[in-house]
Amino acid sequence: MRQNAAMGISGLIITYNEEKNIQQVIECFNFCDEIIVVDSFSTDKTVEIVQKFPNVKVIQHKFEDFTKQRNLALDAAKNDWVLFLDGDERITPKLRKEIIKELNKKEQKDAYYFYRKFFFAGKPIHFSGTQSDKNFRLFRKSKARYIEGKKVHETLNVKGTVGILKNKLLHYSVADxxxxxxxxxxxxxxxxxxxxxxxxxxxxxxxxxxxxxxxxxxxxxxxxxxxxxxxxxxxxxxxxxxxxxxxxxxxxx
Structure with missing residues (x-):
């Protein structure tokens, strides 16, 4: 059952050969009223899996760089509020509740940092630079856009207020x-x-x-x-x- 926030929110993800992850990511968007997948012509079953979900829109676009793919997803979103996830990221129930609570407030920030809990082959990592790892994942697209020219480690330029959520996003960056x-x-x-x-x-x-x-x-x-x-x-x-x-x-x- 979809848990609705007070306002519309679009769940966004860019993919290439994410058949091992895509279903779990789509399920993390269960409180979004729109889900957009920008796929770089995956050669595995990513698109086939995505198409089983009725509220998911798939856009296939040749990969040039991460920034262009992300901005393409932003342009396709019908809602101002967007939640961007990577294939190796998961939302916990506590984080989901915090997102919904934040969006139900009368006043919100324009963009929110998510701290991430890093895992190496299933093992939690506590240091190695991961302890301060955070990224923008929830924001108003009218107030933010990814900076052109950044091919990797894409940077979101926010023209507005910034907040930080307390609960961490799970980041399974290293499968092996x-x-x-x-x-x-x-x-x-x-x-x-x-x-x-x-x-x-x-x-x-x-x-x-x-x-x-x-x-x-x-x-x-x-x-x-x-x-x-x-x-x-x-x-x-x-x-x-x-x-x-x-x-x-x-x-x-």
Whole structure:
């Protein structure tokens, strides 16, 4: 049964080969009166699964970058309030209640940060830089838009008031080591293309110094060492993404 907020809200997600996740994400939108999936021509059963839900609209659009896909979803939403989720994110019952309660208030903020609880292959991670991880997930599209030119780690520009919800969003970002490694390398490649588009030039010293510092920051300064083996792996893969960013920039140059 759908739990309604006082006003209309659109649930949004961008997808590519999310057959393992998509049904659970769609179910997280059970209090939304509209759900929009922007799919990059998935080759698995993502679209087939989505089409089983009667209130879901599927838009297929060739992937250029994450920002363009997200803004396309925003443009398609009929409601001003939108809830954006990634395939590896889940809303808890407590967070759902908090969202509905917030939208039922006479006055709301224009955008809300969600803190995220990070999981590595099902194991909760407490440090490694994840303790301060938060993103905008609920906002008025009339007051916010993703900044053009950001190919990865897309940034929402909010022209209004900002709040933070208390309950955390579950973030199952790492299904296993190898898939996360591919993901981080992919992000690095896109970031390198972004830097090249801004006119940045490759520098070997910067590549190695930033790679080393990224590992030191995650593993030592952000206490990744306290997360055991997973903390070491996360810190390594974060630094690998930085290394690949500059490899990508070198190729673009």
């Amino acid at each position: 080591y190898e898939s996360y490694k591919k993901k981080m390398i992919h992000y690095g490649v896109l970031k390198g293309q972004e830097l090249a588009a801004k006119g940045k030039k490759f520098n070997l010293l910067i590549q190695y110094s930033k790679t080393v510092f990224k590992f030191f920051k995650a593993y030592i300064l952000r206490l990744g060492i306290l997360d055991g083996k997973e903390g070491y792996q996360l810190s390594y893969l974060q630094s690998l993404s930085v290394f690949e960013t500059y490899e990508s920039l070198k190729e673009q140059n």
